[in-house]
Amino acid sequence: MSLDEILTRIDSQMPDATERLMELLRIPSISTDPAFKSQCDHAADWLVADLQSIGATVSKRPTPGHPMVLGHIDGDGPHVLFYGHYDVQPVDPVDLWHRDPFDPQVEETESGPVIRGRGSSDDKGQLMTFVEACRAWKAVKGSLPCKITFFFEGEEESGSPSLIPFMRENAEELRADIALICDTGLFESRTPAIVTMLRGLLGEEVTITGPDKDLHSGMYGGAAMNPIRVLGGIISGLHDDTGRITVPGFYDGVPELSADIAAQWRGLHFDHQAFLGDVGLSVPAGEQDRTPLEMIWSRPTCEVNGISGGYTGDGFKTVLPSQASAKISFRLVGQQDPHAIRENFRAYVRSHLPEDCEVSFTGHGASPASTMVTTHPAFEAARSALSDEWPDAAAFVGCGGSIPIAGYFKQILDLDALLIGFGKDDDQIHSPNEKYDVESFHKGIRSWARVLDAMTRD
């Protein structure tokens, strides 16, 4: 049976596949920091060359930000579009890394070998699982079992400003039967999972201005309003005592979980205590009448991702600062409207502002939540294929993170998306010492070969 031949080929080619991933990981493609612009470009070039090596017709497409990589391999059968992103998160605080984030290495650990480095799990390692599955298939069979479009983005970690315009302008070329996305994880690091609910994301940067210049806190302290005090009050007021978010209208469009989905999730036997215990906590911070699994999969949130104001260096400086800023993001669910929430949030902030202080806002992305239509036959084919590869049967799950691309595929291209990924909970994505298990990489490649086989079998 030829699937076995392909899986055997994958196993034998693991050293080469790992070396290719290392090459890509060495490129510091941090999209949010303008200092790394040329490195993002370099990562796109690397992917163009790699896709060409497996026979794709590929090009790097300019955008006002970082380029897209778009490639095609012709074939019979259904047409799948595979999406991944080649950009990575910043590496700070860099002194908490045990090694150079962009000098990746395979490290032996108590739970097996891991590939350590920024982007190993999010998303370069995951992206390459699909590319390597195609490479093995082509090597064994001479051609792929279906028509494939590869679509790689370089701005996923910085709000994807160029994505929607690019998809609109290239809708014809991006047309396919279904989208495959590899940017998620195994459920509890063990159970293969297909994500059918994704939270949306809305970002707001808030800057409060009190006095029009930095002041000496001795000369003005007590009499001049301190913008950090104002910002503290605004942040403090965003949640009530029960953990609910207080922005007016915030819960409009938040659905209750169906009995069916609720039962499915209870069946996963999620260890809530271990989930919080793993990060040194024990008390869930969200709405008091919800479980932590609901808090991260089906409930909206408000988090402060960063705050700054006044003197923050070594020692002490008795300044009464002119400004204080916070980066605040909201995870959205169901039918919550990001644009309405942005307006309501801004009105909330303005209503908490002392008479003579000022506020300015900078919006960072606004994507609604996505809920997949799991009746498409590819969902069942993929579930079955993943169950064959892994010890546990695959499950349909939710996801706390925001992968807005899934919503855009639906809205702009009318494409359903299969979200399958192999990350583990301890991959430390977005944190120091990010890693990707060699098992995730290896079985991930094998999983995609099985999924392609299941989706294209007659």
Place this chain on the structure above:
Amino acid sequence: MSLDEILTRIDSQMPDATERLMELLRIPSISTDPAFKSQCDHAADWLVADLQSIGATVSKRPTPGHPMVLGHIDGDGPHVLFYGHYDVQPVDPVDLWHRDPFDPQVEETESGPVIRGRGSSDDKGQLMTFVEACRAWKAVKGSLPCKITFFFEGEEESGSPSLIPFMRENAEELRADIALICDTGLFESRTPAIVTMLRGLLGEEVTITGPDKDLHSGMYGGAAMNPIRVLGGIISGLHDDTGRITVPGFYDGVPELSADIAAQWRGLHFDHQAFLGDVGLSVPAGEQDRTPLEMIWSRPTCEVNGISGGYTGDGFKTVLPSQASAKISFRLVGQQDPHAIRENFRAYVRSHLPEDCEVSFTGHGASPASTMVTTHPAFEAARSALSDEWPDAAAFVGCGGSIPIAGYFKQILDLDALLIGFGKDDDQIHSPNEKYDVESFHKGIRSWARVLDAMTRD
């Protein structure tokens, strides 16, 4: 009359005096930042050499931090000790400076010429007014009219950690009849002022730890407690709706203003609207039943001088941070006990901490308020001398800033202190574009010559 000769000498030597001050201003003696340690040392050496040039016996005295400069000139009559500090504040945000903070220059402005540069007003320019007065006196008369001790510190802007031990160890050498301190300003930039009330200062750095590592706000947002949210609540709760500080016991030892002092202050006709209007504000931020002059002179405060947590660079990062920190300071009045307030503040923070979050504290200085005994004859002599030099008669005033040295002189050396300074409200001390008016420098030097004359006249 020989005072006139001395004043004439001061006038003729202004170009040389200005050039000497420029030399001192070019040394970036930022005491709070360890990177500038050798520059602090360099400033001390410069002062040693300059005092030697006017005939003092001087030495640089090592401390665990930055050195002290201690010099003596023998003479008849009373023994005065003059104190100043040669260290300066950090210069950030440096991009708001119109020129290099350590490349000082005399600039023409609408309100007359100014010396622009970090430390020009606080405190190098003020310190040199006294040194230049002594230099002129010596040049004209061959000797000084009294015994003088010069005592210059290099840690005033970073909490003076070495000051008390040094004063205790060198109490005999520091003995004098009265202390003179030049680190304050003209009242409303116009009226010569002797400060008789000084607020104390207590600094606390608070770090809240939630999760034990930085998390992805998608994976943990909603379920894991965010330390910025906790810190926001703590900051927000430090003041009640009427502007009072809520730390238990905080107002213990805060006196009501005497009818006499209150009447004196009303007589100053302080323009509260202009005071706030000058910095772009209109609503006093302190206790609602107090005037802004009371808020800054006779009422205690709590200010957040800096806050940081999470991602604060360009763009957006959806991190749920492990830690958030704030630098918080309290200005103290009357008999408030800084040590009791530190303990009560820490207890307040702990009582607002969620069950599984942690807090750590770093203390930065703890000095009580000072109230001068104005019956010492030097107070009346100085008031009269200053009234002769300036268009307005001199006044006894309060001061919002903390000059803990005045309290230490009293506690450790049993010395009363005369606080006389020539800074103006728009000097931008501790802020970008600090300046010292050439008029402040010139009339400041003349003022000290007159004060020395008045104090030593038979």
